[in-house]
Amino acid sequence: MSAVESIDEVVGLPDDQAVRSDLSQGLTLPVELYSDPAVYRLEQSRIFARSWQYACHISKLSSVGDYVVTAAGETPIIVTRAGDGALHGFVNACRHRLHPLATENGHCSRLLQCPYHGWSYELDGQLRSAPRSNNEAEFDLSSIHLAPVAVETWDQWVFVNPDADATPLRDLTKEISEYSGALNQDLREYDFAVRYEYDMECNWKIWAENAIECYHCPTLHRSSFGKAYESGPDDYSIKWWNDTIWHSAPIKWLPKDRDPTSLKGFRFAFLWPNSFFAVDDYVGFVGAVVPKGPERCHAFVDMYTPAGRDADIAEEWLKLWDDTLEEDKLATDRQQLGYRSGMVPHGRLMTGSEGALSAFMRRTWDALSR
Numbered sequence: 001m002s003a004v005e006s007i008d009e010v011v012g013l014p015d016d017q018a019v020r021s022d023l024s025q026g027l028t029l030p031v032e033l034y035s036d037p038a039v040y041r042l043e044q045s046r047i048f049a050r051s052w053q054y055a056c057h058i059s060k061l062s063s064v065g066d067y068v069v070t071a072a073g074e075t076p077i078i079v080t081r082a083g084d085g086a087l088h089g090f091v092n093a094c095r096h097r098l099h100p101l102a103t104e105n106g107h108c109s110r111l112l113q114c115p116y117h118g119w120s121y122e123l124d125g126q127l128r129s130a131p132r133s134n135n136e137a138e139f140d141l142s143s144i145h146l147a148p149v150a151v152e153t154w155d156q157w158v159f160v161n162p163d164a165d166a167t168p169l170r171d172l173t174k175e176i177s178e179y180s181g182a183l184n185q186d187l188r189e190y191d192f193a194v195r196y197e198y199d200m201e202c203n204w205k206i207w208a209e210n211a212i213e214c215y216h217c218p219t220l221h222r223s224s225f226g227k228a229y230e231s232g233p234d235d236y237s238i239k240w241w242n243d244t245i246w247h248s249a250p251i252k253w254l255p256k257d258r259d260p261t262s263l264k265g266f267r268f269a270f271l272w273p274n275s276f277f278a279v280d281d282y283v284g285f286v287g288a289v290v291p292k293g294p295e296r297c298h299a300f301v302d303m304y305t306p307a308g309r310d311a312d313i314a315e316e317w318l319k320l321w322d323d324t325l326e327e328d329k330l331a332t333d334r335q336q337l338g339y340r341s342g343m344v345p346h347g348r349l350m351t352g353s354e355g356a357l358s359a360f361m362r363r364t365w366d367a368l369s370r
Helices: 003-010 016-024 037-048 177-187 204-211 311-341 355-369
Strands: 053-057 066-072 075-081 087-091 111-113 120-122 127-129 148-154 157-161 190-200 237-240 244-249 266-271 275-279 284-293 296-306
Touching (some): 016 355, 037 355, 053 066, 053 075, 053 275, 053 284, 075 157, 177 244, 177 266, 204 296, 204 311, 204 355
Antiparallel strands (some): 053 157, 066 075, 075 087, 087 148, 111 120, 120 127, 148 157, 284 296
16 A cells, blocks of 8 residues: 555545635635644645755756755755756665765765765766675666656756656746746846745645735735835736746835836745745845644745845845744744634635635645545
8 A cells, every 4th residue: 555545544634525615715725734744744745745846046056966955845855967967856865775865965076875885876866886786696786776856947946846757847837937037037147145044833835825925915014025015906916827826016115215117126936835936126035935744834045135236235125034034934823823723614815815825725725635
């Protein structure tokens, strides 16, 4: 029996038609999906083991021999730049006794060697040598290969998917590419500044759902995001497709009296289930929210600032975003208490302002219930 089949025996998902009917009427997903440990396990197999997730900037894999250690949900992954120039992705587990080949990013001249027993692999995943293998009858080096995962780039960003036969990322992002292409072109001119990290006491979906709507921006973020950008319904634009969401908004807070008509404003792209990147005229970022348990998650955000711009302005905008994300953390931690209680079975959405949120919930339910 497979792990997924065994999980299905213990996960009592709500009735499929009832959930879809509720979603069509503006209700949220059932609250038990945000705290049940069995649902969390099912999400690992049906969502995070089968979806594209952000790994790193392409500069981390610029030379042959470079490798990056990352994860997709609970799947440990290593990505390499092989001698043929291609990127290769593998489960970061030696085929001997599943020890990780590496625990941090690095570079090797030719071979990846497991530090546990010394098994060595080519950068394309093929086993090259194993100590004492010549003493083993019928031990065939050529038959052993690191377990492959899918790896693909979206502009300058590297994404991974534990499903080696996954739908290509370029197919899932084709609708949003008209918008994200210009975003990424601008972000290429920015330099890495700092990584922000946040540990939340909430289900990962609560944090992701907060990130893809801005109905809360004028209230929760009145002194941060709401001060910097126009976030009312007439100015803040959101578009969505099956796997992607797009936000855009004009800037209203202008350091040193810059003309607002000269600015491109805030632009944000989200890839289901958990990856995102954004840019405006003062700061850019890329990151993801990572599930850590049924009621815990971790978000990391790599911040970028325009090369050669005023350092004081850059610091001011970096602080603005750190404040915004800290406010998000506080709000989502508090939300989890309501979900955990189970006393309110659903939320009621404002679909005119939270249509992307409904789309995210439908996409998540499609994955869970298939």
